[in-house]
Amino acid sequence: MRIDTLLTDASRQLERAGIEEAALDARLLLQHLTAMSRSDVVLHGHESVDSQTVARYRQLIEQRCQRVPLQYLTGVQEFWSLAFTVSPAVLIPRPETEFMLEQVLTTCAGTTVERALDMCTGSGAIAVVLARELGRPVIAVDISEAALAVAADNVRCHGVANLVTLLCGDLFAALNPARTFDLIVSNPPYIAEAVIDQLEPEVAQAEPRLALSGGASGLESIARIAEAAQDFLCPGGWIFLEIGADQKHAVERLFHAPGLAYREVSVIHDWADRPRVVRARYVPSA
Secondary structure, three states: OEHHHHHHHHHHHHHHOOOOOHHHHHHHHHHHHHOOOHHHHHHOOOOEOOHHHHHHHHHHHHHHHOOOOHHHHHOEEEEOOEEEEOOOOOOOOOHHHHHHHHHHHHHHOOOOOOOEEEEOOOOOHHHHHHHHHHOOOEEEEEOOHHHHHHHHHHHHHOOOOOOEEEEEOOHHHHOOOOOOEEEEEEOOOOEOHHHHOOOOHHHHOOOOHHHHEOOOOOOHHHHHHHHHHOOOEEEEEEEEEEOOOOOHHHHHHHHOOOOOOEEEEEEEEOOOOOEEEEEEEEOOOO
């Protein structure tokens, strides 16, 4: 079968399945399977593809029609201009998290970060970026051993195995109580449990629920992190958490709760002007 015919048929099949960017996904899956470039696909569209490749390609298209995310089919997601390995064991890194990292690096510019913590690391994207940009040790924690296996691949691939230490555990329970950090960054589960099934199928059906669900309110992990983090932050240390666009006021209340020693609490709006990141500084009483 000709390449252009195969692509046309696949695009139409994806369109019928409700895939918004059907033509793009059809092309990217073919490129993934054949290692062809975009220009190769165009220039060699009149050429034929062997039957084995056609059969495998149709399998991928069928999986995409079943709303398996493109990134899980290719095994790769670009983030911070780097190629990260992804699998159904981890959330697919998104631009909102890149936005949070920009805020982190801007805030920390000109300051000394001796050690950073990436809580709920998933694919390890945050830990890798922090290690590469700061050049300092990063501890990365996740409760999922399967996610940490993906993170380990990314840490090795991006050359920061000497800086990133991966730990398995439930939030701060994985850490030595005596260890402190100048910086804590987290993209925690923050979607209310009842809302998850209302999300697009690629999220609700495919991404790990453990990494999505913030409990009944969506705030359970955020609240736990806010309360426990001050025991692990150096005085003057910063904490950044990605949050839901509807959680601004609730998160502000959490960080201003009695008994918490956070100052300079602010919620930063993302490129679409939606509340996206809470930033706070740990300033204990003298």
